[in-house]
Amino acid sequence: MTDSAFSPATHIEMRRQALAALAARAWPDKLAAVRAIDDDTMIAVDANLQEPARIPGRPDAPELVPPQQVKQRSVQSPEGRAVLLHALAHIEFNAVNLALDAVWRYAGMPEAFYRDWLRVAREEAYHFELLNTHLGTLGHAYGDFPAHNGLWEMAEKTRDDLLARLALVPRTLEARGLDASPLIRDKLIGAGDKAGGAILDIILRDEIGHVAIGNHWYRHLCTQRSLDPVACYAELAQRYNAPRLRGPFNLEARRQAGFDEAELEALQRPPS
Structure with missing residues (x-):
């Protein structure tokens, strides 16, 4: 079944609403579309939706x-803090898109899969709003500084393989945030920005849950396909040229997010 409709009307089913939100260009429209997605509507899990331009x-x-x-600048200056907060807001904006993309793109998963990623989209939208509002206290807004697109580029590489998407986006690139968030929080607090530090605490709390969702569905597919999760991850990371992660690692947060000891050992192993 193929369907090209992606009207934002709330009576249409969830995956089509997610596609409408993903297509929205202005960030206020995108966030409003995420908020408008109807929890009680049906989910057409087997529908193969047509990708719009x-x-x-x-x-x-x-x-x-x-x-x-x-460019990176010292967080000791208001401009430097604004650049850092802008970079974080851009990550969260991309994370909203990534969660929406998971909802509409991949057919044939259990309903819980789509509800999980809708929850992630909503929480990432909340993080973006927190950061953008705080950015406003420094006289800036999202869009004021250049940004890079690395997170979405990996999503493009893995668009045709849900297993690779789960392995290399939530479990690799987004999991880096578990390691980086405490360091960034401490930098902001050290520069006198307690409000910014508090936002990083909220983000870390929620991102543990997001990475846990990625881990859960990655293992679901590995079990379904009779694959060893550790060996499969290593093969996918090599095939898609994923970045080699370097410490220090937030091992406690990673454990809370569902990484097991074999995975953490592999993560810390020196490259051969």
């Missing part, structure tokens, strides 16, 4: 540049 929808700003062109 120009997704994900994104505003004209920020300008997207290669990662090496995204």
